[in-house]
Amino acid sequence: MKKALVILLVLLVAVAANAAVKKKRFDVGTVSDTVTTTVETPVVAPSEAPKSNFLSVISEAQKTLREKLTSAIAAMKSGEWGAIWKFLFICLVYGMLHALGPGHGKSIVVGYFIARRGRWRQGVALGAGITVTHTLSAVLLLFILYAIFKATVFPAFETGRMGIEKASYILIMLTGLLLVAIAIHDFWKQHKNANSAESPESLPRTAHWREIIGVAAITGIVPCPAVALIVLFCLLNSMVALALLGAFVICIGMTITNVAFGIAAVAFRKGIDFGGRRSRFASIIYNAVTLAGGLLIFTSGLLLFGNLFAGRV
Amino acid sequence: MAGAHPHVFADVTTIAVFDNSGFVGLKNHWVFDEMYSAAILASADQDNDGKISEKEAPSIKDAVLGPIAASNYYNYVVVGTEFLATRGVQNFKASMKNGKLTLDFIVSFPIPAKNDYTMVTVAVSDPTNYIQITADMENADVEAPDEMDVDFFSDNLKGLTLFRAFRSEVQGLYLRFKK
Numbered sequence: 001m002k003k004a005l006v007i008l009l010v011l012l013v014a015v016a017a018n019a020a021v022k023k024k025r026f027d028v029g030t031v032s033d034t035v036t037t038t039v040e041t042p043v044v045a046p047s048e049a050p051k052s053n054f055l056s057v058i059s060e061a062q063k064t065l066r067e068k069l070t071s072a073i074a075a076m077k078s079g080e081w082g083a084i085w086k087f088l089f090i091c092l093v094y095g096m097l098h099a100l101g102p103g104h105g106k107s108i109v110v111g112y113f114i115a116r117r118g119r120w121r122q123g124v125a126l127g128a129g130i131t132v133t134h135t136l137s138a139v140l141l142l143f144i145l146y147a148i149f150k151a152t153v154f155p156a157f158e159t160g161r162m163g164i165e166k167a168s169y170i171l172i173m174l175t176g177l178l179l180v181a182i183a184i185h186d187f188w189k190q191h192k193n194a195n196s197a198e199s200p201e202s203l204p205r206t207a208h209w210r211e212i213i214g215v216a217a218i219t220g221i222v223p224c225p226a227v228a229l230i231v232l233f234c235l236l237n238s239m240v241a242l243a244l245l246g247a248f249v250i251c252i253g254m255t256i257t258n259v260a261f262g263i264a265a266v267a268f269r270k271g272i273d274f275g276g277r278r279s280r281f282a283s284i285i286y287n288a289v290t291l292a293g294g295l296l297i298f299t300s301g302l303l304l305f306g307n308l309f310a311g312r313v
Numbered sequence: 314m315a316g317a318h319p320h321v322f323a324d325v326t327t328i329a330v331f332d333n334s335g336f337v338g339l340k341n342h343w344v345f346d347e348m349y350s351a352a353i354l355a356s357a358d359q360d361n362d363g364k365i366s367e368k369e370a371p372s373i374k375d376a377v378l379g380p381i382a383a384s385n386y387y388n389y390v391v392v393g394t395e396f397l398a399t400r401g402v403q404n405f406k407a408s409m410k411n412g413k414l415t416l417d418f419i420v421s422f423p424i425p426a427k428n429d430y431t432m433v434t435v436a437v438s439d440p441t442n443y444i445q446i447t448a449d450m451e452n453a454d455v456e457a458p459d460e461m462d463v464d465f466f467s468d469n470l471k472g473l474t475l476f477r478a479f480r481s482e483v484q485g486l487y488l489r490f491k492k
Binding site for chain 2: 019022024025026053055056059060062064065067069071078098101102103104127151152153154155158162199225226229230232233307308310311312313
């Protein structure tokens with residue numbers, strides 16, 4: 001009799017302990033519903049797994065590549081210098097993927113060459129210019145701060161980067177506004193001239209090297225923390241030459257991506273100019289496109305700036 | 314959308330913690346990638362022993378959690394139609410495991426339990442994607458005293474408008490509890 005009671009008690013305790021916390025589906029309804037008191041629904045099959053989008057695919061790929069980079073560096077540290085080819089190849093691919101993500105100047109390059117009729121080599125130049133500046137500023141900032149802080153450099157780098165980032169995004173917005181202002185000014189001048197006796201053929205603005213250098217500078221000035229981390233990791237492992245070589249190859253990878261976008265933008269503008277050249281609305285089309293390019297740059301700067309404050313509660 | 318592309322990678326697991334008064338907060342377990350881990354360890358390891366002592370932990374807390382305090386340390390807790398603001402971080406511990414920086418801390422969100430069910434939705438994610446957080450919500454767990462009645466499950470956040478800014482593959486933890 002006593003044994004039966006003990007067993008019953010143990011069973012009761014087990015059931016009670018189990019009853020308190022359960023992993024079980026319940027009816028959620030919408031978030032704005034008042035708290036429901038429905039009876040627990042039986043376990044339903046979990047909803048379809050969400051399909052991963054483009055951004056998450058390239059993010060996961062970068063995570064994997066970074067792990068491979070770490071192991072390649074470890075291999076070289078223990079003397080297996082054959083791993084350097086794997087290291088360099090991964091750096092190249094990492095750079096190409098990294099630049100596909102938001103925030104590396106693609107929309108600025110595209111915006112500029114929609115706002116300006118440009119030559120192919122100028123598209124290449126701006127894409128390369130932004131990327132080289134982006135990489136160089138990361139390497140320079142890191143090396144300078146490393147001289148001061150040595151191994152404790154990273155938090156200082158991040159503080160510097162965040163300050164430069166805010167300034168850069170504001171400058172990008174201003175550049176966009178400037179391009180829009182120039183476009184409006186052009187339109188106004190053409191409108192005035194059209195009413196006078198002679199109306200010169202309205203030529204769309206062409207890309208100028210000074211503008212290209214300026215845009216490359218303010219966009220690329222933000223140091224890339226991904227490059228900085230890889231360089232720092234090599235420095236911490238006392239491999240300075242490898243750090244610089246890695247940064248160089250990552251830069252090449254990022255440049256490939258950015259230049260591709262630059263060339264595409266030049267081509268897009270050429271297409272618009274070619275298609276609209278004989279149209280009565282040629283000048284309107286040119287002005288509209290020039291304006292659109294400026295707006296694109298302004299909006300990119302605005303979104304980038306706004307995103308700095310995203311996620312705050 | 315236009316934000317920072319991932320520069321840091323973290324694997325995160327969570328445990329929802331309750332006491333006799335109700336929901337206390339979320340126990341966070343973060344494991345970072347080796348590269349970021351090396352950079353942070355180097356910045357904090359004053360005695361250069363490759364380990365994080367109790368003296369060295371506060372500077373790691375400042376370096377890693379400081380910048381994200383305004384974002385609730387990327388813990389998002391929804392009751393009804395509002396995101397709760399955290400009361401802070403407790404029980405912070407930092408260590409290096411296999412070359413990876415590992416952080417354990419509780420993000421405090423006190424929610425008193427009522428006689429009726431309170432529904433809570435939780436997600437851990439960086440909406441700017443500066444940190445690529447892989448939160449394993451499927452293996453999330455709950456620590457609660459016997460008197461607290463808690464049900465929970467994990468699922469994607471699709472359909473919850475408050476989480477619309479989050480990436481589609483972010484999983485949420487759905488909890489309901491009462492006295």
